[in-house]
Amino acid sequence: MWNLDGAECHYHDSTMPRVTEMPASSPSFPHPTRTFSSECSSCSSSVGTLDIYDLSSAYVRAKYTIPGDAASMPSWQTCHLLCSKIMSRLLAAELVRKVDAYYYGKTNDLRTGMVLLLTAHRRLEGWVQADVSLADGTLISSAFALCVPKPTQESRVRSLASPIAFKDPQIQPTTNDFRFPFAKPIRKPSPPPDDF
Secondary structure (H helix, E strand, O other): OOOOOOOOOOOOOOOOOOOOOOOOOOOOOOOOOOEHHHHHHHHHHHHOOOEEEEEOOOEEEEEEEOOOOHHHOOHHHHHHHHHHHHHOOOOOOEEEEEEEEEEOOOOOOOOOOOEEEEEEEEOOOOEEEEEEEEOOOOEEEEEEEEEEEOOOOOOOOOOOOOOOOOOOOOOOOOOOOOOOOOOOOOOOOOOOOOOO
16 A cells, blocks of 8 residues: 555646647558568658667667757657667568557657667567667657568468358358358257167
């Protein structure tokens, strides 16, 4: 149980500004049919370059020093761009299906000349996580991306549908041999016993 008797509570009216439209330089997350790195190329000029110091197939670590022009953007937007940029190093041949981004700081936490540490690493199968933290290790932003391998030209993506493809000329329908896999077996009535 939390001891709330000695806790100080300061209430003040801090109205949040309402956002009526997204900023013009706000990045959009990748469309599922495109690769993550192609979408991220548009944000590379507004963020600058990353100083990558540790790179493997499973993770990337980089440092980023905030330039003067990036300090004018809101902190959440800078972190959003940095997460997408560091993730693009791992997701060269994969499609991004879903991205969740979280910002834990205040509106204008980032200042010119601050050094940020960026990490991106693969989590469970198909998941990539990116973190942005201050030089002292304080986490200020995270992003999680659900990825799938990019289909090749030869492979055909099929959705889960009826087990019989009636329109596909290459597949011959086998309606006589088809049995529903979860059906109960049909039992014929047994003859009465001859014990009478």
